Amino acid sequence: MQRLQPSKRRISSPVSVAPWKSVVGLLFSLILILLQAESIQAEPPAFTESPRNRIFFWKVTSTTLAPDGVTRPVILVNEKYPGPRIEVNRGDSVTVVVENALDVPTSFHWHGLTMRDDPWYDGVPGMNQCPIPPGTNFTYAFGTDNVVGTHWWHAHFENQYIDGLVGAIIIQDPPETNPFRLAYDEERTIVISDWYHLPTGPLLAHYLSPESQGIEPVPNSGLINGKNIFDCSKVQPANLECNPGERSVFHFLPNRRYRLRLINSGAAAAFLFSIDEHKLQVIEVDGTDINPILVDSLPINTGQRYSVILTTNQEPKNYWMRAEMGMACLPNTPTNLDPIVLAEIRYQGGGKGEPTSVGRFQPGTPKKGDPAPINPAFEAACLDPDLYSLHPLQPQPLLEPISKSIRVQITFKADPVDNITRGYLNDITYAGNAWRPTILQNLDPVETFEIAQHVMKIDKRDSIVQIILENPHGGEHPFHLHGHTFQVIAQGQGVYEEGKTELNAINPLRRDTATIPRHGFAVIRFKADNPGVWSLHCHIEWHVTTGLVMQFVELPDELRALGLPKQSAKLCEAGPPKGFKAHTGFVPKV
Template sequence: MTTLSFCRSIAATLLVALLFFTIADAAPPEFTSTPRNRIFFWKVTTTNMAPDGVMRPVILVNEKYPGPKIEVNRGDFITVVVENALDFPTTFHWHGLTMRDDPWYDGVPGQNQCPIPPGTNFTYAFGTDDVVGTHWWHAHFDNQYIDGLVGSLIIRDTPEKDPFLGAYDEERTILISDWYHNPTGPLLQTYLSPQSSGMEPIPNNGLINGKHTFDCSKVQAGLTCTGGERTVFHFLPNQRYRLRIINSSAAAAFLFSIDEHQLQVIEADGTDLNPLLVDSLPINAGQRYSVIVTTNQEIKNYWMRAEMGVECLPDIKGTNLDPIVLAEVRYQGAGAVAPTSVGRFVPDPKAKETQVNPAFAAACQDLDLFQLHPLRSEPILEPITNSILLRISFKRDESEVMRGYLNGITFTGGNPWVPTIVQNLNASHEYEVSQHVMKLEKRDSIVQIIFDNSRGGEHPFHLHGHVFQVVGQGHGVYEEGKSVLNTINPLRRDTATVPKNGYTVIRFKADNPGVWALHCHIEWHVTTGLVMQFIELPDELRAMKIPAHVAKLCETGPPNDFKMHSGFTPPAAGKKPHKK
């Protein structure tokens, strides 16, 4: 090949890559009968921005918050080329994807991959054959998703298999989140100290699709505030809209609603459901739902509400948090005037005491388990071969720091540069107690997990590598043979709330070789150890072999001066990146 033809070839390749990047980032892909490789190019950087009008440092992908949407069809292959332009490591997790046959791309440092070093590239590449629906991606390293590294991940079913294809006219993706005016570095410094008594940081605000307003008279001293703006959704009258709702919070659960409109729930965490009509939708950290909203009301503008579950947060008295997060729904023809609609709760002006919005408590628990049934019915998984009771607790460690425990073990993460998936290559390796490893060695065994939370606040638990059945949920202590189970076509999802002073029971089949995390999705609780990991089918996992470019990540080791659980602290002006 001549030099000129070689250069033309490179130019053509870059043009195709840019075309893929533009198509994949900008518009939903048309369904094609032949699966395609959807390629995304990401550059991870930091900058200052003000999602709610308060300026702060944020970590971004391609200069966006929320980050770029990944939108593909079932069967497509996803390739994400990550350029880590930060001066600290990172990883990415694809929340809701089972990563079948690709466990080393699940993105959990210390478990199934090593971190991506600063100043380097890494390529994630995985299939979508066994999963559809509404999902999301986020950083899974050192609390970085709290600082901005989140985005939506939508996988559309084939037209012949999509049961709701004709049930709506358009769709919107809605990413809701709590938001902090300080980066995680200083927040963690306080949280991981005896003085916090384990009370996680209180959000300063909430966001809908990366926007909201803030009262500048309440801003923390030293921060710049311009007031911000709300997200606006433009709807046509008499149309049906599918809303894909994702809670990307660090801690907060929400009760989602649109004034004077009902929501028809059709999906939970990628599982299509028998439609259920509700007035409001509780959604906890890590969970996703799809609802259909019909715009058949009077032509005017309405508030979309995400009411934060303050009943499941530490006491917010004395903070600057307004727990009611709003966006505008504008009917065509109604103009741009602010909505005047009211929610379901209107305080009584004659009341002598301040009334508590009941939505704040309703947000802290899942929809009624016995009302949610998958559209595609599956029998309850049985017989149970592994029944695991996990007791959730918090207590102070030897440094008087409050930590989270599962069965008396607090997870410390081990060494992120010597992950469990590498340790598993040695069949006789003995794991540290603090790694909280549990092996599942028999293929197709039915695993039941009973979360005992009879003495604590609510926790949304997420299992990597699986969609599980939620067969039980209630208050008090679970009693075998007495507590009512959802045995007929139980709900299937990947993130379920363990209620305050209660229990949740889930089941899954051990048929996916890998190292899979099980953790509370309150990100602060991950930091304090409310995590464990399954090594599933370890012999089969060893035989799969780790790809060379994945294993190579582990060769660099941590940057100089790196310390786990230190969070994001913006680099000082003129500071150079870490070097080995």
């Protein structure tokens, strides 16, 4: 399958609003009429003999929405939550034309895509791009020939994705190379997320203050494909508008096999996913096909994705789909939190009534004096599946010998000056300049980086880099690496000891987001063969804000030789909008 050359995909000059505004508006209207928006297309695109350039037009706006019945301000793409789904074939080129109609900057990251040959479109302000100014357009253009599977996109500026800027990316494998082509009949995409009843503005104002003591905001509920029902009697503050919500409904035929593509697009919460009275066959982890395993339930931390095959071989009736929030991994459990998210699965012929199926946990009525039973899902959601049960379908030997080993310790502590609790990796809390990104700085071979940028350079191609992530304190951290799929070679409680801790050395799992357990560790390895500036960060979005981030400048000489497209460099000329202040969160217009 021949890949389009990068020069044919990139746009070398910026797209200004004035000459394009009417054209973009017309195209939006035409696309929405003809396709009813790409986010709801039911079938994958038809496979073509040669790669195609698939073009998507996005408009970013703010409005109000009530996904679980509670009305709140949100930021949306094409007025949808979750946002438009990008679904293409492996080998296709993707072009996304973004019109930023907000009054603040924005940017987008393509989570799970390695952006090989397109590092400036990875979407991280301060690292590989500058934000898209308000009232302007910007075009992302990237290839997909080295990636397949279930991924997602989200905003990567401030905390905007918490406020609604998320959506699925599905890259279909051609039939001749899809190992599970005959294993399922249909597929569905399921986006799971935690949800807050207030926008990030007021939540951040408290979080980034001494009063919070570093305790991040806790969600109020969760959503499955943007829907849920919240108990209006629990709404806080009480003056929020609350009306009956609705749940997502999935219609299934009996005796069919459905591939469910699961995405946790949340900001903080891990979930345990299950379907009453059904088993799930896991076949994909973060875009890597695996030897299938059968499970009753599946933990999914924020940023992670799985594909499972559901066989509808039970009695034709209606069943609950459950995403049970890992409350044990949250800092506290407020009274206005509903941790169990439900959707309906309706078998054909099963009637229209609400499901009466029973989950694995039945609290019952405790006897007088007995403690209330605890849902085991609340604890089970906090850890990744057993590392030794997940092995890629296409084996890859352990990456060795190690060229560079980096031990990274995760800590939180109060700043002695302002008493605000921040996150630290090896005693550095990250702070970058969104309008002077590392990729731009790297164009100068003698440029030096600030300590707060937390830059690690990898100069030698094909170096094997090992990262030992240590979490000596409480609270799990799902860490995501941009630009790579890594091997997870160790994960567990306690302290990692080189040469003593058992390694997952035989066909180790490959993924891009792994959970570091509380009082535990994870060890990952990747090969340095992708020039770029790649972020390594906790995917609890609040922790990103407090500095739990570092970055790798990979093969800086090769990256410098690639240059920088004119439209990317042009973004940096705008500078921050007048009066802009970092980390203020989404504050809706009055």
